[in-house]
Amino acid sequence: MDHFAVRKAYPSIVTLDDSFVNYGLDSDENKVIIEQSKVDAARVELDKLKYQTERAEEYPTWGSQLDYIYHNGIDKWKTDIVDPVKKKYPKPS
Secondary structure: OOHHHHHHHOOOOOEOOHHHOOEEEOOOOOEEEOOHHHHHHHHHHHHHOHHHHHHHHHOOOHHHHHHHHHHHOHHHHHHHHHHHHHHHOOOOO
16 A cells, blocks of 8 residues: 555545555544545655655755855855756656
């Protein structure tokens, strides 16, 4: 079960377990029936944002970046650090 997509499609679900198969539970422990088409649509939306996580994981720490800017300037930081990561993980159109 794609827990991230289910939670995006059904924000009221607070309890989700693979053993539930096609439902989750809301805060009152009522069953919320999960429709696969809504989960699939949510997965498409989440995949569009995947580049953000990939970029964040690729960038050096903020401290390292600030140190680089201090020693090399913003323009060099952009060309040496920011642009390569953006090229490697482009924003989907």
